[in-house]
Amino acid sequence: xxxxxxxxxxxxxxxxxxxxxxxxxxxxxxxxxxxxxxxxxxxxxxxxxxxxxxxxxxxxxxxxxxxxxxxxxxxxxxxxxxxxxxxxxxxxxxxxxxxxxxxxxxxxxxxxxxxxxxxxxxxxxxxxxxxxxxxxxxxxxxxxxxxxxxxxxxxxxxxxxxxxxxxxxxxxxxxxxxxxxxxxxxxxxxxxxxxxxxxxxxxxxxxxxxxxxxxxxxxx
Numbered sequence: 001x002x003x004x005x006x007x008x009x010x011x012x013x014x015x016x017x018x019x020x021x022x023x024x025x026x027x028x029x030x031x032x033x034x035x036x037x038x039x040x041x042x043x044x045x046x047x048x049x050x051x052x053x054x055x056x057x058x059x060x061x062x063x064x065x066x067x068x069x070x071x072x073x074x075x076x077x078x079x080x081x082x083x084x085x086x087x088x089x090x091x092x093x094x095x096x097x098x099x100x101x102x103x104x105x106x107x108x109x110x111x112x113x114x115x116x117x118x119x120x121x122x123x124x125x126x127x128x129x130x131x132x133x134x135x136x137x138x139x140x141x142x143x144x145x146x147x148x149x150x151x152x153x154x155x156x157x158x159x160x161x162x163x164x165x166x167x168x169x170x171x172x173x174x175x176x177x178x179x180x181x182x183x184x185x186x187x188x189x190x191x192x193x194x195x196x197x198x199x200x201x202x203x204x205x206x207x208x209x210x211x212x213x214x215x216x217x218x219x220x
Contacts, residue, residue, distance in 0.1 A: 014031075020197065024168050027209055030216045031099045031129055031163075033105040034078035036146050041074050046187050048151045049075055052100075052160060055173050055192035056130055059162050061102040063130065067112050067121040070072050082136040083215040085208040096135040097212055098148050102128045104163065130166040132157050133208060153190060160206055170195040170205045 042049050042063075053063035064073040078099040084092045084107045109123030135156040151157055153173045162169045172193045175183055183189045 009154070020167050021165070023206060023209065024163055024165060026170070026213055026218050027131075027163055028129065028165065030130070030213060030218055031078060031097075031135055033216075034099070035081050036079040038077045038079060038146075038148050039074060040077055040148050041072065043072050048153055048157070049100075049148070051153060051190050051192075052130065052132065053159075055171060055190070056102060056162055057105055058171075058192065058194060059169065060105045060128055061162060062105045062124070063100050063102060065101075065103045065126075067107055067123050068114055068117050073093050075148075077148040079148065080212070081146070081215070083212050085133075085211050086204075095133050095208070096136050096146060097131050098134050098151070100130055101126050102130045128162055130160060130162055132160040133205075161205070161209075167197060168202075168206065168209070169197060170202050201216045 026045070040049060042053070049063065054079070056062065062069070063075050066073050080097040080099070082094045082096040084094055086092065103124040104127045105124075107122030107124040109166050111120045111122055113120050132151065134151060154175055158172055158174065160171055160173065162171070172195070173190055174192075175190050177183055177191060183191065195205075
């Protein structure tokens with residue numbers, strides 16, 4: 001969705017960034033400078049990062065950049081120091097941003113051949129970024145370790161966003177249904193919901209991003 005505004009000024013048409021596009025641009029800039037980098041191998045079907053990769057498939061994106069969508073793949077997580085934001089019950093909660101490169105679900109790059117599959121496939125190009133807001137818990141020494149490991153939907157993370165120059169689209173991932181009931185005893189099953197960019201929930205989450213940017217020296 002293109003959220004640029006076109007204005008007419010003395011017969012000259014000008015393109016102006018909307019607040020949503022401007023926010024996306026600032027976030028993308030900040031995400032290029034993480035505090036830490038962590039590499040993580042996605043192996044188990046119940047891995048929360050696999051759930052994330054599957055969920056963003058609704059937007060034709062994936063975290064799996066292997067041309068043949070191998071079941072095992074690796075991600076490079078960008079980790080950022082915590083910031084405080086208003087939580088679900090109006091209390092301040094420390095959170096930190098975890099960001100991943102997102103790729104085309106169906107590759108459009110150069111062809112490559114793999115003997116295991118016996119055919120060609122196209123390389124997947126990077127198509128944006130995906131972030132997750134993870135709750136920050138200090139360890140026994142009160143020294144927070146930034147890590148993507150131990151990420152669990154419903155426990156320390158619920159919301160994420162697909163971020164492109166065209167805008168930010170928030171979503172929710174949960175092992176519970178709309179009534180709060182567990183979908184299964186297995187942690188493999190989950191539900192995902194995309195939020196309307198104009199919804200109240202998207203506005204609240206954008207406010208969290210503004211606070212994150214403020215702590216990174218990127219005030220509006």
